[in-house]
Amino acid sequence: xxxxxxxxxxxxxxxxxxxxxxxxxxxxxxxxxxxxxxxxxxxxxxxxxxxxxxxxxxxxxxxxxxxxxxxxxxxxxxxxxxxxxxxxxxxxxxxxxxxxxxxxxxxxxxxxxxxxxxxxxxxxxxxxxxxxxxxxxxxxxxxxxxxxxxxxxxxxxxxxxxxxxxxxxxxxxxxxxxxxxxxxxxxxxxxxxxxxxxxxxxxxxxxxxxxxxxxxxxxxxxxxxxxxxxxxxxxxxxxxxxxxxxxxxxxxxxxxxxxxxxxxxxxxxxxxxxxxxxxxxxxxxxxxxxxxxxxxxxxxxxxxxxxxxxxxxxxxxxxxxxxxxxxxxxxxxxxxxxxxxxxxxxxxxxxxxxxxxxxxxxxxxxxxxxxxxxxxxxxxxxxxxxxxxxxxxxxxxxxxxxxxxxxxxxxxxxxxxxxxxxxxxxxxxxxxxxxxxxxxxxxxxxxxxxxxxxxxxxxxxxxxxxxxxxxxxxxxxxxxxxxxxxxxxxxxxxxxxxxxxxxxxxxxxxxxxxxxxxxxxxxxxxxxxxxxxxxxxx
Amino acid sequence: xxxxxxxxxxxxxxxxxxxxxxxxxxxxxxxxxxxxxxxxxxxxxxxxxxxxxxxxxxxxxxxxxxxxxxxxxxxxxxxxxxxxxxxxxxxxxxxxxxxxxxxxxxxxxxxxxxxxxxxxxxxxxxxxxxxxxxxxxxxxxxxxxxxxxxxxxxxxxxxxxxxxxxxxxxxxxxxxxxxxxxxxxxxxxxxxxxxxxxxxxxxxxxx
Ligand SMILES: Nc1ncnc2c1ncn2[C@@H]1O[C@H](COP(=O)(O)OP(=O)(O)OP(=O)(O)O)[C@@H](O)[C@H]1O
Ligand SMILES: [Mg+2]
Numbered sequence: 196x197x198x199x200x201x202x203x204x205x206x207x208x209x210x211x212x213x214x215x216x217x218x219x220x221x222x223x224x225x226x227x228x229x230x231x232x233x234x235x236x237x238x239x240x241x242x243x244x245x246x247x248x249x250x251x252x253x254x255x256x257x258x259x260x261x262x263x264x265x266x267x268x269x270x271x272x273x274x275x276x277x278x279x280x281x282x283x284x285x286x287x288x289x290x291x292x293x294x295x296x297x298x299x300x301x302x303x304x305x306x307x308x309x310x311x312x313x314x315x316x317x318x319x320x321x322x323x324x325x326x327x328x329x330x331x332x333x334x335x336x337x338x339x340x341x342x343x344x345x346x347x348x349x350x351x352x353x354x355x356x357x358x359x360x361x362x363x364x365x366x367x368x369x370x371x372x373x374x375x376x377x378x379x380x381x382x383x384x385x386x387x388x389x390x391x392x393x394x395x396x397x398x399x400x401x402x403x404x405x406x407x408x409x410x411x412x413x414x415x416x417x418x419x420x421x422x423x424x425x426x427x428x429x430x431x432x433x434x435x436x437x438x439x440x441x442x443x444x445x446x447x448x449x450x451x452x453x454x455x456x457x458x459x460x461x462x463x464x465x466x467x468x469x470x471x472x473x474x475x476x477x478x479x480x481x482x483x484x485x486x487x488x489x490x491x492x493x494x495x496x497x498x499x500x501x502x503x504x505x506x507x508x509x510x511x512x513x514x515x516x517x518x519x520x521x522x523x524x525x526x527x528x529x530x531x532x533x534x535x536x537x538x539x540x541x542x543x544x545x546x547x548x549x550x551x552x553x554x555x556x557x558x559x560x561x562x563x564x565x566x567x568x569x570x571x572x573x574x575x576x577x578x579x580x581x582x583x584x585x586x587x588x589x590x591x592x593x594x595x596x597x598x599x600x601x602x603x604x605x606x607x608x609x610x611x612x613x614x615x616x617x618x619x620x621x622x623x624x625x626x627x628x629x630x631x632x633x634x635x636x637x638x639x640x641x642x643x644x645x646x647x648x649x650x651x652x653x654x655x656x657x658x659x660x661x662x663x664x665x666x667x668x669x670x671x672x673x674x675x676x677x678x679x680x681x682x683x684x685x686x687x688x689x690x691x692x693x694x695x696x697x698x699x700x701x702x703x704x705x706x707x708x709x710x711x712x713x714x715x716x717x718x719x720x721x722x723x724x725x726x727x728x729x730x731x732x733x
Numbered sequence: 734x735x736x737x738x739x740x741x742x743x744x745x746x747x748x749x750x751x752x753x754x755x756x757x758x759x760x761x762x763x764x765x766x767x768x769x770x771x772x773x774x775x776x777x778x779x780x781x782x783x784x785x786x787x788x789x790x791x792x793x794x795x796x797x798x799x800x801x802x803x804x805x806x807x808x809x810x811x812x813x814x815x816x817x818x819x820x821x822x823x824x825x826x827x828x829x830x831x832x833x834x835x836x837x838x839x840x841x842x843x844x845x846x847x848x849x850x851x852x853x854x855x856x857x858x859x860x861x862x863x864x865x866x867x868x869x870x871x872x873x874x875x876x877x878x879x880x881x882x883x884x885x886x887x888x889x890x891x892x893x894x895x896x897x898x899x900x901x902x903x904x905x906x907x908x909x910x911x912x913x914x915x916x917x918x919x920x921x922x923x924x925x926x927x928x929x930x931x932x933x934x935x936x937x938x939x940x
Contacts, residue, residue, distance in 0.1 A: 254926035272917030
């Protein structure tokens with residue numbers, strides 16, 4: 196079946212995209228930016244996205260003295276002739292139809308279609324050819340606007356570089372990220388470590404209408420472990436936890452305090468003092484020793500011996516003392532959390548670390564940093580070993596963080612482990628999945644290293660700019676991005692997709708959606724086990 | 734000549750160029766309507782024209798009739814009282830050539846392959862008969878609207894002529910409104926930015 200004809204190409208350029216004059220039978224109101232069109236050039240077909248819709252007139256006079264629009268006949272004649280719609284289309288790929296090009300698949304565009312090439316709505320087949328046919332067990336992220344074809348987001352490709360989920364509050368970032376994590380787990384592309392600030396990835400999350408939605412452990416009980424920082428909260432929420440995290444004072448290094456500078460309100464001098472304290476008391480002893488000091492006089496003496504201002508030391512003491520309210524921080528941890536996490540990851544288990552009631556940035560930044568630094572160091576060591584000695588490399592690891600700009604701001608990106616991971620790409624088999632509602636707060640260089648960007652609606656100009664930095668067709672995509680629905684729609688571009696795509700994110704939260712993602716009810720699992728046993732034993 | 738289904742002849746060419754021909758009507762005061770489609774021939778070529786102007790004048794150039802009806806009750810009485818008047822007056826009309834049908838020979842055919850909406854190679858011959866096209870032929874000729882580009886350039890009365898010819902052709906079509914919409918769009922394209930002319934025409938053909 197021929198798809199609906201929209202119009203013909205009338206001008207354009209490779210860098211800016213092409214202008215399409217709409218046929219008179221097509222109303223601009225039936226068009227939406229973000230939709231796909233196929234342009235039938237002379238030699239090949241072009242595949243592109245509508246990025247703008249314009250009203251135009253052959254005679255500017257019509258705009259100043261409009262004709263008698265009360266007469267339907269006059270309107271009908273003028274529409275499509277003297278006044279007409281124009282589309283701006285950004286062609287991204289070419290589709291050949293001969294055997295050779297079918298084999299090669301879609302190619303990046305290197306030219307534009309000839310004048311007056313016919314433009315049609317893309318067929319489901321064309322879309323499937325571009326984004327790949329999604330097989331039974333393969334992961335897809337959603338469907339293009341007004342289409343049924345599934346858009347595959349290849350987890351294998353995705354985890355090769357860091358990726359980002361952006362969008363203003365309430366647009367569906369968490370739902371998207373959860374889906375992406377499911378995809379990675381489902382296809383075994385990597386193991387995940389999720390720093391779950393609001394406890395919505397491990398056991399269950401909530402939807403807008405306050406319904407509970409299943410999270411990773413419920414879907415993949417044998418592949419996901421929940422680590423909890425807040426045992427009480429986990430118990431209250433009936434989460435089946437695998438490990439209760441405790442962090443000993445000894446684990447906290449001056450670097451960790453540097454990261455907390457903003458949230459704790461420390462001066463630069465106070466931050467520097469922690470390094471002196473570490474030298475004085477020892478790397479693993481400094482915090483415990485420092486917090487053990489109580490009297491003003493004693494603090495004064497310490498300040499003097501370190502050559503610091505008394506006030507600086509006193510303020511630092513007060514601020515660090517406030518960390519005591521974080522119950523998971525203990526002088527001596529019963530178990531080594533980092534070792535446990537690594538063990539799980541090595542077994543191919545995904546770890547979600549829930550923060551429970553500790554939803555403040557201090558706890559989040561402290562823990563995420565501290566654990567990531569150690570885990571990364573281990574990965575690095577093992578990767579270097581693997582390169583030298585021909586032993587197996589550790590599994591690719593994806594670390595998920597929310598509120599990424601808190602870790603990756605311009606001031607911090609140079610110093611933190613997250614900045615390092617983002618920049619070194621997957622040298623040590625570790626990449627990030629960052630989730631953020633304020634991407635402009637993230638360091639530019641880090642943004643440019645993010646391979647795949649999945650962005651929901653953003654309305655702040657600076658955020659939009661930062662997400663689109665370095666993308667070809669930026670101004671066109673900008674228009675598309677600004678016009679996304681406020682929920683469950685996302686623009687995806689970069690490494691893991693062949694061309695920018697606007698998707699309606701697949702629905703998540705219904706029994707059907709769980710089923711499609713491989714979830715089996717207990718009963719079903721039991722039956723499966725019985726069937727397998729029967730097969731085995733006859 | 735004298736083909737069976739030829740429409741009745743209405744006049745005879747008395748002046749011709751490749752782009753126009755003028756004919757004298759056989760019946761005084763009975764020219765074909767302004768904007769209607771007429772045809773004549775040159776050898777095997779049928780030449781189509783759209784009636785551009787018609788006039789009734791004295792047969793002697795320079796001499797004008799004088800008013801005669803002071804004592805008559807009705808206008809027809811004047812002609813009854815002076816039957817020679819009919820001989821002293823003539824009705825002529827001029828058609829703008831808009832197309833031709835080449836080499837149909839004597840055979841009437843349904844297929845329009847040879848119908849061209851541009852000027853013929855030679856003007857009509859003097860004394861060729863002129864026929865008023867019937868609805869069917871008019872509809873067939875206006876299937877293609879290419880002739881409009883000739884009308885657009887017809888000078889002072891072009892807009893009136895376009896409107897009249899489209900009204901006339903519309904009546905011959907099954908779906909006059911669809912025809913007029915299609916034609917209106919064609920005119921819109923031909924006139925480009927001349928929106929005032931366009932809306933003037935549209936107001937004259939609106940259905
Ligand atoms: N794919 C989806 N399927 C079903 N519902 C969805 C989907 N995406 C978003 N929603 C709805 O939109 C709501 C907001 O989504 P979500 O919590 O993911 O937003 P967010 O961007 O993470 O917000 P915040 O910035 O507050 O964290 C959800 O509670 C849910 O009701
Ligand atoms: Mg969220």
